[in-house]
Amino acid sequence: MKRIFQLLLLLGIIFSPFFTHAHVKWFTEVAPLKESIENILSPLFILLAIIAAIALALLAIIIPKTTEWSTIKKIDKRLSSLRKYSRNILKYGTAVSLIIQVSNGTLFAPEFLLENTSIIVLVWVIIGLLLIPHHIPTKLGAVLLLGLFVFITIDNGIFHMLDYGFYVAIIGVLLVGNTKLEDIGFPFLYLGTGLSLCWVAVEKWVYPAMTLDIVASHSVPTFGFPPDAFIVMAAFIEFVVGYLLVVGILNRVLGFVVTVIFIMTTMLFGMTEIIGHFMIHIVLIVFIIEGVSFYNPPIKMHNTKVDQFIFVFLNFIFVLATFVLIYYRFA
Numbered sequence: 514m515k516r517i518f519q520l521l522l523l524l525g526i527i528f529s530p531f532f533t534h535a536h537v538k539w540f541t542e543v544a545p546l547k548e549s550i551e552n553i554l555s556p557l558f559i560l561l562a563i564i565a566a567i568a569l570a571l572l573a574i575i576i577p578k579t580t581e582w583s584t585i586k587k588i589d590k591r592l593s594s595l596r597k598y599s600r601n602i603l604k605y606g607t608a609v610s611l612i613i614q615v616s617n618g619t620l621f622a623p624e625f626l627l628e629n630t631s632i633i634v635l636v637w638v639i640i641g642l643l644l645i646p647h648h649i650p651t652k653l654g655a656v657l658l659l660g661l662f663v664f665i666t667i668d669n670g671i672f673h674m675l676d677y678g679f680y681v682a683i684i685g686v687l688l689v690g691n692t693k694l695e696d697i698g699f700p701f702l703y704l705g706t707g708l709s710l711c712w713v714a715v716e717k718w719v720y721p722a723m724t725l726d727i728v729a730s731h732s733v734p735t736f737g738f739p740p741d742a743f744i745v746m747a748a749f750i751e752f753v754v755g756y757l758l759v760v761g762i763l764n765r766v767l768g769f770v771v772t773v774i775f776i777m778t779t780m781l782f783g784m785t786e787i788i789g790h791f792m793i794h795i796v797l798i799v800f801i802i803e804g805v806s807f808y809n810p811p812i813k814m815h816n817t818k819v820d821q822f823i824f825v826f827l828n829f830i831f832v833l834a835t836f837v838l839i840y841y842r843f844a
Contacts, residue, residue, distance in 0.1 A: 546722045550841060553718050557742055561749045562833055569753065570825040573762055574818050592765065595802045599699070600690055602802070604651055606795030607658075607683055608643040611636060613791055621677050625665055635661065648691040655687035672843045676713050679706040679796060699803055703758050706796055710755030711832070715840040717748035752836075756829060758800070765801050 579585055614620055615636045618627050627633050635657060642654030662681065666674040682705025686698035717724045724744050738746065815821045 547719055547841070548721055553837065553841070555745070557745055558718070561746065562830065565749055565753050566826045566829040569756070569762075569829050570822040573760070573825045574821055576762055589804065592802055592804065599799050599802050600686070603683065603686060603702075603795060603799050604643055606798070607687070607792065608640050610792040610795060611640050611643075611658075615640070620661065621665060621680060625669075632661065632664075643687075651687050651690060655684045659684045659688075672840075676709060676716075678709045678712070679793070681705055683792070683796070699799070702796065702799070703761065706793075706800075707755040707758030710758065711752050711836055712755075712840065714748045714752035714755065715836050717744050717751075718837065719841055752833065756832060759832075760825075760828075765804050769797075769801055 611620075615627060615633060617623075619625055620627050620632070620636060627636070639654045639657045639661075642650040642657070645651070659681070662674070662677075662684070679702070682702045685701045685705070689695050689698045721741060721744055725740055815824050
């Protein structure tokens with residue numbers, strides 16, 4: 514487990530200037546130019562897809578064995594004792610994130626400007642409701658926030674807003690608190706955040722010119738790799754992180770690593786990075802605390818290690834292909 518953690522941390526630091534640059538549209542004025550599917554599915558892309566699928570399949574088999582280690586048990590016990598604060602962290606963290614956004618004239622992301630006074634007032638009302646320590650105002654604030662998300666989605670399109678699908682998951686957690694459906698809240702949050710990361714990663718493959726502009730204009734180090742190859746590799750790391758969140762593997766380690774990376778890249782991209790990713794920080798803190806004790810990974814449907822390996826391998830390839838094809842067709 515220690516070696517796996519160190520490897521992930523090393524990869525994260527190496528790719529940090531680019532990897533956390535999740536929403537490339539925030540930092541470039543280059544018009545999106547869709548790459549041909551033939552160029553997207555390059556030999557490098559196919560090779561990395563196979564390597565990632567093998568690594569994930571092995572990881573899914575090895576990681577459960579480490580849960581019996583004494584050190585891991587102690588860390589798990591300590592973090593698990595903080596779970597009673599998870600919902601409040603998410604609730605008040607959402608309020609703080611909205612304060613940062615509205616104070617800078619945006620909502621949900623730096624690209625969505627607040628130009629309507631009535632909407633600005635509504636956002637402050639939502640913030641006030643979320644700050645009240647009772648579940649009914651919280652639910653009302655979540656409903657209003659969902660309304661604003663739908664409003665912006667109508668203006669920008671559903672496939673554009675899939676970049677920020679984790680907000681729907683956050684709203685879902687706030688809505689089901691203190692109800693019979695409370696237990697499905699955090700699994701939904703993992704799913705929504707993971708799928709959002711996967712969706713954003715595909716943007717770098719389909720619209721590489723935008724990302725290449727960022728690499729050039731911000732002097733992003735490529736560590737000896739050609740910029741176009743570096744983009745493909747970095748996008749794979751981001752996609753794999755999203756996939757791991759969805760399937761429930763290594764969530765605490767991922768939460769810690771990605772949080773450290775986001776903090777590091779704030780120095781490179783400044784206030785825009787803070788505005789855009791503060792809410793993701795809150796979600797990752799919740800993931801570090803929660804772990805995946807509530808999650809029953811689909812891999813457990815298979816008894817033998819060979820069956821589990823084949824399942825994860827094929828499942829990753831299927832998910833990857835589905836995301837690429839849907840994004841290429843509709844985004």
